[in-house]
Amino acid sequence: MSKSLKILCAVLALAFLSYPVAAQKLNLGRVALPEEVAAWDIDVRPDGQGLPPGKGSVKQGEELFLAQCASCHGEFGEGAGRWPVLAGGLNSLKSDRPEKTVGSFWPYLSTVYDYIRRAMPYGNAQSLSADDTYAIVAFLLNMNNIVPDDFVLSKENFGKVKLPNAEGFYDDDREKAEKAFWNKKVCMTNCKKEVTVLNKARAIDVTPEENKNAPKVD
Amino acid sequence: MDLRHKSTDQVRGNERVTSGTSGKTLDRRRFLTAAGLAGAAVATSMPALAQSPTKPDPAITELPDWSRYLGDGVAARPYGSPSKFEKNVVRRDVEWLTASRESSVNFTPLHELDGIITPSGLCFERHHGGIAEIDPAQHRLMISGLVDKPLVFTMEDLKRFPGRVNKIYFLECAANSGMEWRGAQLNGCQYTHGMVHNVMYTGIPLKTLLDQAGVRTNAKWILAEGSDSAAMTRSIPLEKALKDCIVAWGMNGEALRPEQGYPLRIVVPGWEGNMWVKWLRRIKVGDEPWQHREETSKYTDLLADGKSRRFTYVMDAKSVVTNPSPQAPLKHKGPNVLTGLAWSGRGHITRVDVSIDGGKNWSTARIDGPVLPMSLTRFYVDINWSGEELLVQSRAFDSTGYVQPTKEELRKVRGVNSIYHNNGIQTWLVHKNGETENVEVS
Known part of the structure; x- marks a missing residue:
């Protein structure tokens, strides 16, 4: 082996030895500055963690809502076109056409604050001040007959407001409630006497660009 | 997205159409090949070959242009796209489903595809605030919350981590087939089942990043957050995050498409697509679920008794x-x-x-x-x-x-x-x- 080749081999061996990286601390990335953590720390939880200081009244909220929200959600939160309905629908959850609104369905008020803060107004997200957000949330509560007209929502009284459907949820229980779907004995032949067509998509005709011409069969 | 039927007046009548399909025409011999039993059985029941035409086929007898003249050179298509004859193979949407195109969905053309991999450009899209167009040099991923030290990573940092993985997973929107609860509604498997795709992801296990930050012992959940104009969030149990979640920058061997979260998304194998936050900017570690909009007012399953199942991942x-x-x-x-x-x-x-x-x-x-x-x-x-x-x-x-x-x-x-x-x-x-x-x- 030539001298240069020997050196090359030695270098390669060393390089190889120094390569495998333990999964320990890798010194990749850097520590986030407190200001950076705070800039993105916009999430709010049901226990109030994440709520910023501030307050807003139903009255202020109504003004803001009419200016910034009503074009989609309607002046009374009824929803324009297919935009989300925000008010009403109480006791409709068992009905044929449930109306899932902040008042009838949403379990936690913190969700309303968090969502408006991060995503609303639609197309101009994260533009509302903390006080404006409190005010709009207060107006939504008023719209759903949960607080009176003179109510002022703040970080301090936030936790006292309960939404009507707070107890309406439970954790996924499919593995218990739908146990019959596991290890089911399946039938392979003569499983039913007759098969009838119960309904057809075509009857309601809402498919875009449906091919209405029958294909040619050879 | 609200997947109610279009309107009550368009709900089908309960017409009962008796099918002409009778047992006797449904000869099970058709299935002999399916059972792998006999190619011969199929061969015997095969119809005769189609009769040859009286005139020769011009597709054979006439030399087409592409056989005579030169085609495009290699520089003409620096990033290739499908043949112009495949122009019908596209994602399609159903306009009446949603209020706006920016918070909407389109559907994978499943009926045009084969094998198991979905081509990147045909993977269905679901956005809540449109597609975020992000310069990867300006993208950051932060790990914060209940960790020993909050960390920030650039895309280049992430791509230097050891332990890179490649995994093929389906992503299905929980609302796939959601329009069909009350009966058949949309004519096409693209519309009834097209909110699913299957690609190979490249990235690093989320656990690797969490280990770098040092997860506190009281941590139980993470919050994944996007940097799009919906700042999409979902709470994910820490157990799942540590088990098999991936922070991915690649799909099908190349960078994620903007529609799929370029430059970074979280991959949550087997769980509903809404949790696979795109344009991922932050993982916050916590001790409780955040109960955000997408896990309370949406993506909970309202049952007949008026109660709703949540966390049906x-x-x-x-x-x-x-x-x-x-x-x-x-x-x-x-x-x-x-x-x-x-x-x-x-x-x-x-x-x-x-x-x-x-x-x-x-x-x-x-x-x-x-x-x-x-x-x-x-x-x-x-x-x-x-x-x-x-x-x-x-x-x-x-x-x-x-x-x-x-x-x-x-x-x-x-x-x-x-x-x-x-x-x-x-x-x-x-x-x-x-x-x-x-x-x-x-």
């Missing part, structure tokens, strides 16, 4: 026949390839059965291609169609013993208002002229 086993289907009618009598897809969020597909008589008789399909956990799986039944009506169905079985239920079985447990997690058996009615439509049967 896992996608149940499901399958659909993609061909024939309303957008892919049968065009020829004789041999035809019936094919479809099956998947499960709980493991791998162990078996798929197919019926062509609306569930009277079933035959086990042939599975071809990789069978991977939490991945689409391809199945086939080679049929010999004599031109009779068919009622085509498929049912999937997974490695936990779960058997895909009928729609009726599902409705008995869940009612019709849950929107999400409709994995019921789909039925296609193939008419005598080959035309195929979405129906429900008894």
